[in-house]
Amino acid sequence: MKNLKTMYMGIEIDNPIIIGACNMVTNIDKLKKAEEYGAGAIVYKSLFEEQIQLERFQMDEELTEFNDINAEMLTTHPHTEHAGPDEYLLNIRNAKESISIPLIASLNAINNDSWIKYAKLLGETGVDGIELNFYQIPSDFKKDAKEIEDEQINLVKEIRKVISIPVSVKLSPDYTNILDFIKKLDKEGVNAFVLFNSFFQPDIDVINEKHIKSYNFSNEGDYKKSLRFSGLLFNNIKADICSSHGVFTGADVIKMILSGSNCVQVVSTLYKNGLSQITTIKQELLEWMDSKNYKSIDEFRGKLSENKIDDHSFVYQRAQYVDLLMNSEKIFGVIH
Amino acid sequence: MTIKKVWIEEGCTACGLCEDICPEVFKLEDLATVIKGVNYPDYEEQIKEASESCPVEVIKYSE
Numbered sequence: 001m002k003n004l005k006t007m008y009m010g011i012e013i014d015n016p017i018i019i020g021a022c023n024m025v026t027n028i029d030k031l032k033k034a035e036e037y038g039a040g041a042i043v044y045k046s047l048f049e050e051q052i053q054l055e056r057f058q059m060d061e062e063l064t065e066f067n068d069i070n071a072e073m074l075t076t077h078p079h080t081e082h083a084g085p086d087e088y089l090l091n092i093r094n095a096k097e098s099i100s101i102p103l104i105a106s107l108n109a110i111n112n113d114s115w116i117k118y119a120k121l122l123g124e125t126g127v128d129g130i131e132l133n134f135y136q137i138p139s140d141f142k143k144d145a146k147e148i149e150d151e152q153i154n155l156v157k158e159i160r161k162v163i164s165i166p167v168s169v170k171l172s173p174d175y176t177n178i179l180d181f182i183k184k185l186d187k188e189g190v191n192a193f194v195l196f197n198s199f200f201q202p203d204i205d206v207i208n209e210k211h212i213k214s215y216n217f218s219n220e221g222d223y224k225k226s227l228r229f230s231g232l233l234f235n236n237i238k239a240d241i242c243s244s245h246g247v248f249t250g251a252d253v254i255k256m257i258l259s260g261s262n263c264v265q266v267v268s269t270l271y272k273n274g275l276s277q278i279t280t281i282k283q284e285l286l287e288w289m290d291s292k293n294y295k296s297i298d299e300f301r302g303k304l305s306e307n308k309i310d311d312h313s314f315v316y317q318r319a320q321y322v323d324l325l326m327n328s329e330k331i332f333g334v335i336h
Numbered sequence: 337m338t339i340k341k342v343w344i345e346e347g348c349t350a351c352g353l354c355e356d357i358c359p360e361v362f363k364l365e366d367l368a369t370v371i372k373g374v375n376y377p378d379y380e381e382q383i384k385e386a387s388e389s390c391p392v393e394v395i396k397y398s399e
Contacts (some may be wrong), residue, residue, distance in 0.1 A: 023352060023353070023356050024351050024353075131384075213385055213389075213390075214385070214389050214390075215353065215389045217391055268391070269349070270349075271351040271353065271391040272349065272391045272392060275350075
């Protein structure tokens with residue numbers, strides 16, 4: 001019997017396939033199906049700052065809607081059905097009760113007050129952990145990298161003070177030195193890092209000269225940046241490593257674990273192949289382990305990480321590029 | 337040009353994205369379905385967005 005158990009955020013999960021935050025598994029039926037198909041854990045769709053602000057705005061409107069009639073009506077006419085984040089908190093509480101695998105909340109706020117308030121509220125819903133999604137596009141020309149990183153580190157410290165459940169941080173790969181930043185967050189007690197989030201990117205329709213709204217799914221093969229940093233981080237941080245972005249198949253999961261990841265998050269492959277893809281990936285992983293005679297994930301996790309290979313500089317760092325250039329004829333043949 | 341017909345071809349993965357984008361036209365049951373009796377031109381932009389965003393490109397419409 002193969003043992004697929006691994007760790008995520010310090011929590012033992014039955015297998016390394018985690019459903020990343022998305023709209024695909026929000027209702028109870030879908031959550032149960034995801035569990036039946038064999039997901040190791042589920043990250044519930046993110047609560048965004050925009051939702052929080054929108055609801056505050058709606059609430060303000062509703063609270064002042066009757067001001068011209070009679071201020072006392074404020075107490076008798078609050079439209080409580082627009083609870084917004086409250087409704088989200090109720091949904092996630094119900095979601096947690098409907099499944100037995102770990103359910104992780106995901107938060108993506110902007111203002112410090114929102115981050116801390118909702119991290120605390122999410123922590124009280126019974127979820128197994130909280131993923132802090134540092135999904136942020138720089139938009140301030142006057143703010144330097146250190147200021148942004150210091151703010152995010154302080155935010156983790158503040159959140160750590162108000163919640164006791166495990167915390168993961170989902171990162172963008174676009175930090176000046178992400179290894180240093182992760183190391184600093186690791187010292188603050190972050191329990192796992194998710195490498196990396198997928199940004200919604202703008203596009204333009206040139207015929208109609210307007211912006212296009214479309215979902216940005218990742219594509220097969222997009223996992224390579226995650227693989228690189230998983231390989232560099234293995235055995236260098238205390239936190240668990242979870243690779244994300246472009247993980248589609250069992251082979252992709254195996255690659256991530258060989259590089260040093262504890263687990264993976266999948267989203268796009270489920271949108272493109274359906275929830276049953278979880279079973280397929282799991283089966284492919286089991287078959288590969290069988291063919292290699294591995295009995296557990298730990299037997300091969302990190303086997304191809306940077307500190308387990310002989311030539312440290314060759315695979316994960318710049319030298320591979322130099323090697324590619326120096327040996328291009330050997331690799332690609334002579335170009336006439 | 338206005339949308340006259342909307343349909344879903346084989347291959348839906350039941351991801352629910354179309355329903356998220358345009359719940360007035362699409363409903364997710366076991367698979368995504370098109371709600372009958374809807375005046376499609378009222379939701380033209382959303383139908384096109386759902387079609388373009390569908391990860392398996394099975395949402396079709398005719399103008």
